[in-house]
Amino acid sequence: MVAPSSSRSRAAAVPDTPAPAPSGRPAAALIAVLGALTAVAPLATDMYVPGFPALGRALGASSSAVQLTMTAFLAGLVVGQLVIGPLSDALGRRRLLTAGAAGFVLFSLACAAAPNVAALTGARFLQGVAGAAGMVLARAVLTDRFHGPELPRYFAVLSQVIGVAPVAAPVLGGAVLAVSTWRAVFVVLSVFGALLLLAVVRAVPESLPPERRHGGGLAGTFRAMGALLAGRTFMGYVLVVALVSAALFAYISGSSFVFENLHGVSPTMYSLIFATNAVAMLAGGACFARLTGRGTRLNTLLTAGVGIALLGALAQVVLVLTAGETLAGTWLTLFVTVGGIGLVFPSAMSIGQGVGRTAPGAASALLGGLQFLFGALAAPLVGMFGEDSSRPMALIMLVAVAAAALALVGLARPWEGHGEPERSRH
Numbered sequence: 001m002v003a004p005s006s007s008r009s010r011a012a013a014v015p016d017t018p019a020p021a022p023s024g025r026p027a028a029a030l031i032a033v034l035g036a037l038t039a040v041a042p043l044a045t046d047m048y049v050p051g052f053p054a055l056g057r058a059l060g061a062s063s064s065a066v067q068l069t070m071t072a073f074l075a076g077l078v079v080g081q082l083v084i085g086p087l088s089d090a091l092g093r094r095r096l097l098t099a100g101a102a103g104f105v106l107f108s109l110a111c112a113a114a115p116n117v118a119a120l121t122g123a124r125f126l127q128g129v130a131g132a133a134g135m136v137l138a139r140a141v142l143t144d145r146f147h148g149p150e151l152p153r154y155f156a157v158l159s160q161v162i163g164v165a166p167v168a169a170p171v172l173g174g175a176v177l178a179v180s181t182w183r184a185v186f187v188v189l190s191v192f193g194a195l196l197l198l199a200v201v202r203a204v205p206e207s208l209p210p211e212r213r214h215g216g217g218l219a220g221t222f223r224a225m226g227a228l229l230a231g232r233t234f235m236g237y238v239l240v241v242a243l244v245s246a247a248l249f250a251y252i253s254g255s256s257f258v259f260e261n262l263h264g265v266s267p268t269m270y271s272l273i274f275a276t277n278a279v280a281m282l283a284g285g286a287c288f289a290r291l292t293g294r295g296t297r298l299n300t301l302l303t304a305g306v307g308i309a310l311l312g313a314l315a316q317v318v319l320v321l322t323a324g325e326t327l328a329g330t331w332l333t334l335f336v337t338v339g340g341i342g343l344v345f346p347s348a349m350s351i352g353q354g355v356g357r358t359a360p361g362a363a364s365a366l367l368g369g370l371q372f373l374f375g376a377l378a379a380p381l382v383g384m385f386g387e388d389s390s391r392p393m394a395l396i397m398l399v400a401v402a403a404a405a406l407a408l409v410g411l412a413r414p415w416e417g418h419g420e421p422e423r424s425r426h
Contacts, residue, residue, distance in 0.1 A: 029203040031154055034141060036196055037134030038158045039165040041077055044131055044189055046169035051182030061117035069124045074376040076128020078369045081136040085365025086225045090213055093137050094206040100133020101197035108190035112183045136364045143353045143360040144207035152298060152350040156289040159346040160282050224359035228366060233418050236411025237352040238366050242374040243404035244309065244344045247397040249375035251334060254382035254393035262390060263327040273331055277338045284342020299414035302347035306405050309340030313398040320394050330390060351419030
């Protein structure tokens with residue numbers, strides 16, 4: 001367990017005492033709202049993608065300038081999580097959640113009204129910062145309110161939301177674009193944000209009482225983040241999440257090219273392939289929830305997830321180098337890899353939050369911020385290394401997952417049993 005770096009921290013007196021966990025209907029409402037908050041980022045990332053060509057024509061912008069609006073949003077997500085997470089350890093969760101939801105509404109409307117691509121890019125960055133509050137604080141609130149075997153199961157729910165939302169987002173965006181323009185997508189996002197704001201006010205009470213907050217002002221909260229960064233074990237789990245995310249983003253950015261251009265499938269067929277692989281991620285999360293309920297160690301599940309993802313990524317490279325480009329082989333190996341990733345995310349997030357429980361906001365910020373940072377860095381690499389083969393995507397995914405395996409073994413050391421719920425500890 002990582003201790004706060006400031007001896008004046010009021011949280012140090014009760015580092016592992018969670019707030020009373022809700023049950024029954026209040027618990028279900030809380031989990032539903034936290035899941036919706038987690039969905040904000042993938043929805044806002046992908047809903048407007050089908051409208052890229054029309055957006056570029058309307059604003060007189062090049063395709064690269066339009067793509068920069070997505071990069072700006074991802075940058076906002078990274079910055080927002082790294083700032084809001086540790087701030088919440090000092091200021092509490094609820095007011096930052098409400099401010100984030102309100103800001104998301106405001107900046108979504110600013111995107112809808114943007115007169116040019118430069119204004120849209122700036123508004124997208126601020127929209128990302130505001131949207132980050134929901135993602136980073138949903139994990140922190142879970143850590144505040146739940147403990148023992150309940151916590152991993154609820155992290156599995158959030159991971160499944162992240163698996164479904166990117167698949168649903170382009171479909172929802174396409175439906176909006178069928179009846180209106182790209183600006184309407186951001187209006188819809190603002191309405192979603194307004195509903196979230198109302199839900200936060202009604203269903204998410206403050207989960208971090210004043211006596212459990214970090215003292216020493218803002219400097220104290222960021223010293224707590226520094227203590228987490230200096231911890232070998234915690235950073236091992238963070239790097240596992242970040243590197244596996246890099247593999248996932250490489251798949252997301254390169255798979256449409258691989259399947260549609262190299263294998264000649266239709267956009268509709270590609271959507272089916274993407275949705276099928278998303279089911280593999282959901283299945284990984286469902287297996288995680290079931291097995292943790294039976295007392296299986298989190299570190300065992302994490303190790304299994306990394307191993308499955310590594311096996312799938314290695315098989316993809318071997319098939320491309322030996323049998324060549326085959327639709328069935330590529331689809332099957334990606335299905336296995338994504339299924340392993342679906343097991344990694346809830347495992348590593350649960351363990352990471354457990355190891356960093358003395359500063360849940362800072363821990364959530366590092367887990368989520370580096371996840372999106374590594375993903376954003378990996379996404380453009382596939383196109384940079386050529387478009388005449390699936391080898392770049394396959395090799396980048398393999399390197400990322402292999403590096404995650406090294407971080408797991410060399411830094412996290414799962415056999416030491418860090419971050420396990422009390423019931424599963426030896």
